[in-house]
Amino acid sequence: MSSKIDTSWLRESATFSKPVIREIQRAAREGIYDIRGAGAKRTIPTFDDLLFLGASMSRYPLEGYREKCETTVTLGTRFAKKPITISTPITIAGMSFGALSAQAKEALGRGATEVGTSTTTGDGGMTPEERGHSKLLVYQYLPSRYGMNPDDLRKADAIEVVVGQGAKPGGGGMLLGQKISDRVAEMRNLPKGIDQRSACRHPDWTGPDDLEIKVQELREITDWQVPIYIKVGATRTFFDVQLAVKAGADVVVVDGMQGGTAATQDVFIEHVGIPTLPATRLAVDALKDLGMHREVQLIVSGGIRSGADVAKALAMGADAVSIGTAALIAMGDNAPEHEQEYNDLGTTAGFYDDWQDGRDPSGISTQDPDLGERLDPELAGRRVANYLRCLTLETQTLARAAGKTNVRNLEPQDMVALTIEASAMARIPLAGTDWIPGFSGKF
Amino acid sequence: MREFDLQNAEVRLLNQALHGSDLAGQSIEVVNPGGKHNVAAGAQFETQVDIRGHVGYYCAGMNQNARITVHGNAGPGLAENMMSGSVTVKGNASQYCGATAHGGLLIVEGDAAARCGISMKGVDIVVGGSIGHMSAFMAQSGRLVICGDAGESLGDSIYEARIYLRGEPTSLGTDCIEKPMETEHIEELKDLLNKAGIKHDPAEFKRYGSARKLYNFQVDNVGAY
Numbered sequence: 299m300s301s302k303i304d305t306s307w308l309r310e311s312a313t314f315s316k317p318v319i320r321e322i323q324r325a326a327r328e329g330i331y332d333i334r335g336a337g338a339k340r341t342i343p344t345f346d347d348l349l350f351l352g353a354s355m356s357r358y359p360l361e362g363y364r365e366k367c368e369t370t371v372t373l374g375t376r377f378a379k380k381p382i383t384i385s386t387p388i389t390i391a392g393m394s395f396g397a398l399s400a401q402a403k404e405a406l407g408r409g410a411t412e413v414g415t416s417t418t419t420g421d422g423g424m425t426p427e428e429r430g431h432s433k434l435l436v437y438q439y440l441p442s443r444y445g446m447n448p449d450d451l452r453k454a455d456a457i458e459v460v461v462g463q464g465a466k467p468g469g470g471g472m473l474l475g476q477k478i479s480d481r482v483a484e485m486r487n488l489p490k491g492i493d494q495r496s497a498c499r500h501p502d503w504t505g506p507d508d509l510e511i512k513v514q515e516l517r518e519i520t521d522w523q524v525p526i527y528i529k530v531g532a533t534r535t536f537f538d539v540q541l542a543v544k545a546g547a548d549v550v551v552v553d554g555m556q557g558g559t560a561a562t563q564d565v566f567i568e569h570v571g572i573p574t575l576p577a578t579r580l581a582v583d584a585l586k587d588l589g590m591h592r593e594v595q596l597i598v599s600g601g602i603r604s605g606a607d608v609a610k611a612l613a614m615g616a617d618a619v620s621i622g623t624a625a626l627i628a629m630g631d632n633a634p635e636h637e638q639e640y641n642d643l644g645t646t647a648g649f650y651d652d653w654q655d656g657r658d659p660s661g662i663s664t665q666d667p668d669l670g671e672r673l674d675p676e677l678a679g680r681r682v683a684n685y686l687r688c689l690t691l692e693t694q695t696l697a698r699a700a701g702k703t704n705v706r707n708l709e710p711q712d713m714v715a716l717t718i719e720a721s722a723m724a725r726i727p728l729a730g731t732d733w734i735p736g737f738s739g740k741f
Numbered sequence: 742m743r744e745f746d747l748q749n750a751e752v753r754l755l756n757q758a759l760h761g762s763d764l765a766g767q768s769i770e771v772v773n774p775g776g777k778h779n780v781a782a783g784a785q786f787e788t789q790v791d792i793r794g795h796v797g798y799y800c801a802g803m804n805q806n807a808r809i810t811v812h813g814n815a816g817p818g819l820a821e822n823m824m825s826g827s828v829t830v831k832g833n834a835s836q837y838c839g840a841t842a843h844g845g846l847l848i849v850e851g852d853a854a855a856r857c858g859i860s861m862k863g864v865d866i867v868v869g870g871s872i873g874h875m876s877a878f879m880a881q882s883g884r885l886v887i888c889g890d891a892g893e894s895l896g897d898s899i900y901e902a903r904i905y906l907r908g909e910p911t912s913l914g915t916d917c918i919e920k921p922m923e924t925e926h927i928e929e930l931k932d933l934l935n936k937a938g939i940k941h942d943p944a945e946f947k948r949y950g951s952a953r954k955l956y957n958f959q960v961d962n963v964g965a966y
């Protein structure tokens with residue numbers, strides 16, 4: 299609806315911006331917080347605030363496309379009899395069947411398998427489709443324990459104990475009733491059509507000392523075969539990572555505040571946790587402090603979109619990254635071909651984030667059989683594989699430019715920061731200076 | 742009969758044996774458990790396991806098929822996520838016994854501490870004595886029988902699980918209410934008490950379950966959270 303008056307001179311309030319006004323109106327109407335999918339939308343320091351220093355006089359670059367730049371990573375070398383080896387340092391993050399359609403889960407498995415990396419189950423258990431199509435499948439052990447059973451546990455290539463998620467550290471989950479199909483209900487032992495809450499705490503352990511025994515129990519049940527990861531939302535990351543190592547993790551997964559979610563209160567997504575950038579540095583500090591860097595592998599996630607993000611995370615000391623939202627977009631989420639339907643839902647392609655409500659036109663975040671049918675798992679799987687290949691090539695390009703024969707040889711010294719904030723958070727000097735705010739040691 | 746003396750042997754050895762079919766159908770004696778953790782975790786086959794003494798955390802975790810008896814007390818997380826078979830404790834059980842268990846029968850002849858049957862998903866639990874606070878929190882399905890009393894907030898946010906309580910609850914949790922005992926319930930309770938070998942008159946019990954008011958979020962219920 300276009301206005302009849304000239305609005306070009308009107309000044310929008312920075313405090314009461316249009317989205318803020320709209321939210322107050324919505325809250326007054328509905329009396330309940332807004333639940334949505336995706337990650338934080340606010341501006342935060344990210345890997346974009348770092349730049350690589352390519353090779354020049356003092357460093358020797360590698361020939362693109364000719365000289366090999368290794369991307370293979372082995373995860374779970376600390377205790378597991380069978381660590382897993384991925385051919386690219388990019389894994390698919392845990393997203394539940396329930397939040398996502400069976401077709402989407404299958405596609406993620408296909409895509410990951412095609413490029414030789416792992417995918418992850420989620421709240422709701424393991425489906426035969428994803429097990430069947432995933433060469434390397436990480437099985438999540440969550441507070442809800444929906445669908446948890448020892449048979450699936452023993453089928454997993456790794457186990458990920460989820461303590462928290464970046465989008466909602468300290469929060470539980472909610473799968474709204476409209477997404478509870480017969481199959482989802484059965485897998486979770488609950489009636490169809492009711493809201494399914496996922497607890498925010500595990501039901502049978504309360505602190506890091508208990509967790510250590512819990513990890514041992516999981517190892518006992520799986521005969522010490524597979525790696526055990528511990529996933530935490532980024533908050534008190536230094537301590538959390540150290541406690542995860544003490545609890546016996548083979549791999550620690552740190553998920554930054556901008557990480558995606560299927561359904562969380564907007565207030566939670568935007569206001570709890572710390573960004574992936576400082577969390578990565580804190581996690582590496584914690585591992586180094588214990589002498590466990592590279593001994594216990596570190597996977598970081600939350601807002602990874604490009605090979606640049608991957609390369610910067612690795613340069614800061616991570617062993618691999620994990621992607622959620624970007625994989626959904628690669629499959630077709632928010633694609634312009636659904637524009638009419640996005641409009642019918644009151645939004646537009648590029649802004650759709652109602653992954654909680656099950657009416658996703660792309661057939662990804664839905665349990666509606668007709669919508670789910672729209673997603674061709676083979677085609678979507680190929681897109682995921684293409685996207686992962688592209689990220690890998692980009693990562694190698696940057697690593698070669700810095701003269702590295704292995705992407706994990708990238709190091710903090712290969713980078714500078716563009717902003718004072720990023721410099722302080724990443725402990726990387728501000729470009730053109732040797733200054734790191736708050737840091738007086740030797741870089 | 743096979744004997745494992747945990748004073749000399751690692752728990753690992755016992756558990757590894759319980760994951761293989763070699764011992765299926767046999768009876769196993771575990772002596773000197775000494776409060777160790779994860780004793781008989783992940784058993785897979787129909788065996789009779791007698792543990793002579795006290796156990797620590799997660800004894801009989803994720804049990805499938807085995808019949809496990811602890812002749813002593815059990816630490817936290819006894820029979821957590823059990824799938825089938827049975828677990829009996831002659832003494833008392835600590836927190837979260839039967840947590841998230843999907844099936845089988847858990848019998849605690851003494852008392853069970855807090856959060857007994859938390860998030861249970863189909864298991865049957867019979868407690869000869871009393872249970873602690875927040876028991877059957879978010880209990881999804883299965884049946885919990887308590888022959889003594891229950892602590893605060895029994896059955897908070899309960900889904901479809903059924904609770905039979907002979908004594909009194911200190912308080913009921915959110916959305917948990919008393920429900921009428923019909924013949925069907927008397928019958929199923931009689932059957933559970935029989936299986937547990939505990940003698941009480943089913944008529945002395947009251948039944949509790951979900952009022953189902955919180956199944957779908959409604960603004961008017963926010964006060965309940």
Ligand SMILES: Cc1cc2nc3c(=O)[nH]c(=O)nc-3n(C[C@H](O)[C@H](O)[C@H](O)COP(=O)(O)O)c2cc1C
Nearest residue numbers: 391392393394420421557558559560600601622623
């Ligand atoms: C649709 C969706 C469902 C998710 N479900 C889970 C889950 O079941 N368990 C979990 O640990 N994390 C879950 N997450 C979080 C991801 O595992 C991961 O931490 C996050 O997506 C990473 O951030 P990114 O989306 O920016 O890549 C989910 C994320 C999305 C987008």
